[in-house]
Amino acid sequence: MLAQQRQQAILERVRSNGGVRVADLVRELGVSDMTIRRDLEVLAERGLVEKVHGGATAAGPGSTEEPGFAAKSMRQQPEKEAIAQYAAQLVRPGTAIALSAGTTTWTLAHSVVDVPDLTVITNSIRIADVFHRSPRADRTVVLTGGVRTPSDALVGPVAVAAIRGLHVDTLFLGVHGMDARAGFTTPNLLEAETNRELVASAHRLVVPADHTKWGTVGISTIAELxxxxxxxxxxxxxxxxxxxxTAQVGELIVAEARPESAVLSR
Structure with a gap:
């Protein structure tokens, strides 16, 4: 296969799936890791893909474009792990928490599966499945209904009705972007409505979000900074x-992404 044909095949996979992994392309196309990385570099220089850790995703999202879960889960993996490790320290036994849909909150879910006597409210099928795979008799998981989005969130009137009237100690809110003027945003109008209901239900709002979210603005605001x-x-x-x-939120915490552990600073 010629380089141009290979790059076209890679681009078609990105457009179809929202993202690709280098390891998968090496196996599927039968070429070296270095060859795939050069192909991705060429596509990135042409503005056709965005290189991320371990692969590439579709380039240039607009305010209403919503990447799929698989594409988003490939981005900033070390940073998300570090953020999740710290966020998990804010979860106490015997409390009720809410986890909105998102890949960072999904990463956090893996870090709190062993917390005892926990009640979890979520509108994410993926997050509910994390707890389902690690069952505990002393844990309750409530999955809202709703219409499924490309990022595997359940949204809309059914989700809003399920959340309304609930009261949780802490909400961990996954966001598409955050901006000084626009606040915390999403590209999905129904998800914004559902997440606003989650915010209203929570005594404490915690937003775990990596640095790439800054300056990204979705079409609808969930909450002000x-x-x-x-x-x-x-x-x-x-x-x-x-x-x-620092000027706008109650507390800003910076987690250092490290290969094996997160070193935290405030």
Whole structure:
């Protein structure tokens, strides 16, 4: 297969699936890791894909474009792990928490499966499945109904009705973007409505979001920055963004992404 044909095949996979992994392409196309990485570099230079850790995703999302779960789960994996490790320390036995849909909150779910006497409210099929695969007799998981989005969130009137009237100690809110003016946003109008209901149900709002979320603006605002009690991000966050978040949110926590553990600073 010629390089141009191979790159076209890679681009078609990205457009079809929302993202690709280098390891998968090496196996499927029968070429070396270095060859695939060169192909991705060429496609990225042409603005056709966005290179991420371990692969590539579709480039140039707009305010209403919503990547699929698989594509988003490939992005900033070390940063999400570090953020999740710290966020897990905020979960106490005997409490009720809510986890909105998202790949960072999905990563967090894996870190709290062993917390005893926990009640979990979520509108994410993926997150509910994490707890289902690690059952505990002293844990209750409530999965809202609703219409499924490309990012595997359950949204809409059914989800809103299920959440309304609930009261949780802490909401861990996954967001598409955050911005000084627009606040925490999503590209899905129904997801914004559902997440606003989750925010209203929570005594404490924690937003775990890596640095790439800063400056990204979806079509609909979920909450203002000032509504967050805690924002947990990574060391890639620009200094000016840190200053803005420090001024507006209750507490900003920066998690250092490391290969084996997260070193945390405030």
């Amino acid at each position: 000032s509504q967050a009690h805690v924002v947990i991000t990574d060391s890639g966050m620009p200094d000016e963004a840190r200053d803005e978040l």
